[in-house]
Structures are given as structure tokens and as C-alpha cells.
Amino acid sequence: MKKKWQPTLIRTGIRIPLILWTLAVLYPIIWMFIGSFKSNAEIYANPWGLPETFNIQNFADAWNNYNIDTSVFNSAIVTVLGMALTLVLALPTAYALERLRFRGSNILFTVYISAMMIPMVLGWIPLFFLLMDFGLLDSIIGLSIVYAISQLPFSIFVLTSFMGTIPKELEESASMDGMSPYGILFKIIAPLSTTAIITVSIMNAIQFWNEYFMALIFLNTREKYTLGLAIDFISSEAQYTNAWGTLFASLTIAIIPVIILYAIFQKRIAKGMTEGAIKG
Amino acid sequence: MVQSKKQKNLFLAFCLVPTFILFAIFTLYPLFSGLYYSFFDWSGSSSNSEFIGLDNYRRLISDAIIPQTIWHDYFLVITKVFGIMILAIFFAVALTQLKIKEAPFYRVVFFFPNIMSVVVIGILWTFIYNPSLGLVNSGLEFIGLESWTRPWLGDQDWALPSLVLPSVWAGIGLFMLLLIGGISNVSKSYYEAAEIDGANQWQQFWKITLPLVWPQIKISILYIVITTLNGSFIIVQIMTGGGPNNSTHVMGSYLYQQAFVQYNFGYGATIGVMILILSLLTVLILQFFMKREKVQY
Numbered sequence: 317m318k319k320k321w322q323p324t325l326i327r328t329g330i331r332i333p334l335i336l337w338t339l340a341v342l343y344p345i346i347w348m349f350i351g352s353f354k355s356n357a358e359i360y361a362n363p364w365g366l367p368e369t370f371n372i373q374n375f376a377d378a379w380n381n382y383n384i385d386t387s388v389f390n391s392a393i394v395t396v397l398g399m400a401l402t403l404v405l406a407l408p409t410a411y412a413l414e415r416l417r418f419r420g421s422n423i424l425f426t427v428y429i430s431a432m433m434i435p436m437v438l439g440w441i442p443l444f445f446l447l448m449d450f451g452l453l454d455s456i457i458g459l460s461i462v463y464a465i466s467q468l469p470f471s472i473f474v475l476t477s478f479m480g481t482i483p484k485e486l487e488e489s490a491s492m493d494g495m496s497p498y499g500i501l502f503k504i505i506a507p508l509s510t511t512a513i514i515t516v517s518i519m520n521a522i523q524f525w526n527e528y529f530m531a532l533i534f535l536n537t538r539e540k541y542t543l544g545l546a547i548d549f550i551s552s553e554a555q556y557t558n559a560w561g562t563l564f565a566s567l568t569i570a571i572i573p574v575i576i577l578y579a580i581f582q583k584r585i586a587k588g589m590t591e592g593a594i595k596g
Numbered sequence: 597m598v599q600s601k602k603q604k605n606l607f608l609a610f611c612l613v614p615t616f617i618l619f620a621i622f623t624l625y626p627l628f629s630g631l632y633y634s635f636f637d638w639s640g641s642s643s644n645s646e647f648i649g650l651d652n653y654r655r656l657i658s659d660a661i662i663p664q665t666i667w668h669d670y671f672l673v674i675t676k677v678f679g680i681m682i683l684a685i686f687f688a689v690a691l692t693q694l695k696i697k698e699a700p701f702y703r704v705v706f707f708f709p710n711i712m713s714v715v716v717i718g719i720l721w722t723f724i725y726n727p728s729l730g731l732v733n734s735g736l737e738f739i740g741l742e743s744w745t746r747p748w749l750g751d752q753d754w755a756l757p758s759l760v761l762p763s764v765w766a767g768i769g770l771f772m773l774l775l776i777g778g779i780s781n782v783s784k785s786y787y788e789a790a791e792i793d794g795a796n797q798w799q800q801f802w803k804i805t806l807p808l809v810w811p812q813i814k815i816s817i818l819y820i821v822i823t824t825l826n827g828s829f830i831i832v833q834i835m836t837g838g839g840p841n842n843s844t845h846v847m848g849s850y851l852y853q854q855a856f857v858q859y860n861f862g863y864g865a866t867i868g869v870m871i872l873i874l875s876l877l878t879v880l881i882l883q884f885f886m887k888r889e890k891v892q893y
């Protein structure tokens with residue numbers, strides 16, 4: 317008899333920490349959503365409760381008076397440009413590293429992969445002056461390039477390991493039929509790697525959309541601010557203006573695209589991130 | 597093969613050269629020239645950069661804030677490794693070994709903070725710690741522990757420990773999934789055999805699960821250490837900016853302050869070299885100590 321009820325008891329007991337952690341994760345996020353619909357008076361009077369009426373004044377304020385519209389636009393450009401550039405740069409290299417044996421291919425692969433473990437802060441100081449010389453400082457284009465290069469190692473890593481699973485016969489027969497290596501890369505390998513390409517692109521997009529520190533260093537005028545910087549700016553101003561509702565509204569604006577992506581691609585994102593970590 | 601050697605090389609160059617040139621310009625060159633600049637007194641414009649040999653390194657050794665920043669970094673490393681690993685292992689085991697119907701729900705929820713922006717995480721938690729509005733202090737008041745309330749992030753002794761919780765909160769999901777991956781690869785027959793031998797859940801965990809997922813545990817620890825040493829300054833910058841009174845400055849945030857706020861670029865680069873050396877050394881030492889024999893049954 318003992319055997320029968322014991323697992324059930326353990327299972328019920330184990331649910332308590334699981335449920336507590338679920339609350340710990342969800343509550344601050346839900347609270348942020350709720351806070352974005354509250355007036356300032358309500359936030360002070362009842363910081364953790366529900367609003368009396370849902371008003372969207374905070375969103376309008378953030379959008380019109382705090383430059384969030386420009387920042388959303390800037391972040392979107394950085395994300396899309398960075399994503400496209402990473403792909404254009406990573407795909408041919410990944411193919412060459414995985415399929416074309418050449419002298420030094422292992423060394424080159426190691427160079428790219430070890431860049432994932434190197435703290436880039438050291439490089440940011442010279443990079444700052446390099447961008448200045450190129451006229452790419454305080455520029456959305458410049459930031460997109462920096463982003464794209466920063467995600468190259470990860471993207472090359474995921475793409476090569478995926479291409480390793482594509483059977484070689486297809487390329488061989490295409491080559492027999494006289495297809496050029498360019499054709500093989502773009503007409504055979506690229507479509508077959510769609511899964512990996514999508515995974516890599518989603519991961520990079522989230523990364524670029526969320527990024528804060530490089531933007532902090534490489535951008536300085538408010539019209540160029542990406543979302544992270546704009547929110548940080550509102551947050552530090554809120555100490556004096558107490559515009560907490562506006563702050564929550566802009567946090568909500570920043571997080572919604574990520575939630576949508578996660579809702580659609582949850583499995584891929586989780587897989588992409590664990591794979592990226594395993595390389596270590 | 598019809599293509600000539602020359603065509604083959606041309607294709608190879610097409611694949612590799614443009615990418616590598618950009619990578620060299622934007623990643624390799626800055627790293628090496630960072631090393632180089634650490635020997636200069638340099639406040640930005642090229643006209644007033646002066647070679648000063650090891651002076652920056654002497655300054656680094658005598659700078660009283662540097663040992664604090666190093667300690668703060670390693671404090672975060674150690675507390676994060678323990679905090680994240682204990683909870684991640686617990687959740688991973690709970691979600692795989694005990695047949696819980698809604699396990700996928702927990703997985704999806706626990707992982708989500710991993711893809712949230714550090715800005716959002718930092719600001720949300722700044723609020724949770726807010727002395728008058730925050731959840732922590734209201735909670736303490738609610739359960740009658742008013743004497744425990746404090747301005748968490750404004751308190752010299754509590755600001756740094758307060759940064760641990762958001763980092764653990766944001767990190768657990770990824771490592772939980774990594775470990776779940778490891779545990780589900782462990783063959784069911786081990787557990788069945790252990791069951792027959794009368795081993796209880798606890799013994800099964802120590803004797804089967806833990807040794808067999810050791811590779812995943814090792815990877816997780818290394819990954820937490822690397823990402824903390826290379827990136828802890830981001831949450832510090834957002835939540836405290838290194839204050840109050842330098843009590844939360846980590847190496848990276850101190851570098852940012854020296855280089856990009858006070859324009860001591862040469863000295864900033866020297867701090868960067870220190871971060872590089874410390875993080876590589878730490879990884880090497882860790883790998884040496886964790887080289888436990890792979891278990892096979």
C-alpha cells in the first residue's frame with residue numbers, strides 16, 4: 317500500500333516550489349503590464365494591485381512625448397539589418413568550413429568559436445575609435461554592422477553543425493550534373509538549411525532587439541537611441557518626473573515582440589540557446 | 597570533377613574572405629589594439645596619446661577599487677553558480693522524474709526570462725527592490741518583519757547581494773533545459789534496476805542522475821562563469837551604475853566608467869586586459885578541477 321500513495325504525495329509536495337517559481341517569474345511581468353495601464357496616482361496608492369480603469373494614456377505618452385516611436389523604429393532597423401547581414405556573412409563561411417576541406421579550416425573554425433568565450437569589453441574601446449574613423453559612430457548602420465559581427469561566431473557554429481547533418485549525395489549529384497559551387501550553395505544547401513537559418517535568425521533578432529550595452533557606448537544622440545537606451549533614459553528621468561506609468565508602458569512595448577516570437581517559436585528558441593551553450 | 601583548382605579556390609575565397617575581413621576589422625583588431633592601448637596614456641584624440649609602458653598596470657595594482665571590483669565579480673560568479681545550479685537541477689529532476697502532467701507549462705514559463713532584455717529585467721527588479729513601492733519591502737511589512745526592510749539597492753552592504761536574485765531569476769530556465777536534455781538521455785533501465793535493488797528517489801538521484809548528467813552540469817557551470825565574468829556589468833550598469841559608493845562596481849562597469857565616462861581610455865584598456873586574463877585563467881582552472889572521469893555503467 318505504501319508504494320501507491322507515496323509518489324502522489326511527493327508529486328503534490330514538489331508542485332509547491334514549482335508553482336512558487338512560476339509566480340516569481342510571471343508576477344513581475346504581469347505586474348508590469350498592469351502598471352502600464354495605471355495612472356501615477358494609482359501606482360502610488362496601490363502599487364501591486366489592479367487598476368480601476370484600463371487607460372492607454374501611458375502608451376500615448378511614451379509613444380509621442382518620450383521618443384519611443386523613434387526608438388522602436390531604430391531597434392527594428394538594427395534588428396532586421398543585423399539579422400540579414402549576419403546571415404549573408406555566416407552562411408557561405410559555415411558551408412566552406414563544414415564541406416570544403418582546406419588547409420587551415422580547423423584553425424579558422426577554432427578562431428571563430430573561441431571568439432564566443434572572449435570578453436569583448438576590451439575590444440569595445442578601440443572599436444569606438446574605429447567606428448569614429450569610419451564615420452559609423454552614433455549611426456544605426458554602424459551599430460547593425462557591429463551587432464552582425466558579434467553574432468557571427470554563434471551563427472557559424474549553429475549553421476555548421478546543422479549542415480553536417482545534410483547528406484552529401486545531393487551536392488555530389490548536382491556537381492556531376494554540372495552545377496557550379498555557387499549554385500550548390502544557394503540553390504541546394506541554403507534551402508535545405510532553412511531550419512537552422514530560421515533558428516539562428518530568431519536568436520539573433522532577439523539578441524539585437526534586446527541589446528543595451530553596445531548601443532550605450534556606440535550611440536549618443538537621442539534620435540538614434542534604440543529601445544534599451546530610450547527605456548533606460550525614461551527610467552533615470554522617472555526618478556524626478558515620477559513617470560512610472562510611462563516607463564511601464566515602454567517596457568511593455570519592448571517586451572511584446574519577444575513574447576510573440578516566443579509564443580510562435582518557443583521550441584526553436586529553447587533549442588537554439590541550449591545548443592549555443594553546449595559548445596563551451 | 598570538372599572545375600579547375602583555380603575555380604575552386606575562387607569559390608573558397610568568395611565564401612571565406614569577405615566574412616573574415618569584417619570579422620578581423622570588428623573583432624580581432626579591436627581586441628589586439630586594446631592590448632596595445634593598455635600601454636598608453638590616452639584620453640581620446642590621437643594627438644595626446646603617450647606611451648607610458650607599464651604605468652597603467654602599476655596604477656591598476658595600486659587602485660584601491662580594483663580589488664573590490666574583482667571580488668564583486670567573483671561574488672556574483674559563486675552565488676550565481678550555486679543559486680542557478682541548485683534550483684535548475686531541482687527543477688530539471690522534478691520535471692523529468694516525477695510524472696507531472698503540466699511539466700511543459702513550467703518549462704515554457706521558467707525559460708522565458710532568459711530571452712528578456714537585461715534592461716527590462718533590471719528595471720523590473722529595481723522596482724521590486726524600490727524602498728517605498730517595491731514588492732520586497734511591502735512583503736516584509738506584510739509578514740511583520742518591518743525591521744528587515746531597507747533601501748536594498750541603496751544600501752552599501754545589501755546592494756550587491758540584491759543583484760544575485762535577478763540574475764538567478766533570469767538564468768535558471770536555460771540551464772534547467774540543458775539538464776533536462778541530459779537526464780532524458782539517461783536510459784530508463786538504470787532507474788528500473790535501481791528500483792528493483794530498493795534504492796529510493798534520493799539515492800537514485802545521487803548515484804545515477806548526478807554522475808550521468810555531470811557533462812551537462814560541467815558545461816552549465818562553465819557557461820555561467822564565462823557569461824558572468826564577461827557580462828555581469830550590464831545588469832550592474834542598469835540597476836546601480838556601480839553605486840552606492842562603488843559597492844557594486846564589477847570589472848566591466850568600472851572599465852566603462854574609466855573609459856567612457858572619465859575618458860581614461862588607456863587605463864580602461866588595461867582593465868579590459870585584466871578581465872580577459874582573469875576570465876581565461878578562471879576557465880582553465882575550472883576545467884582542470886572539473887575533469888572528473890566520465891561515468892559509464
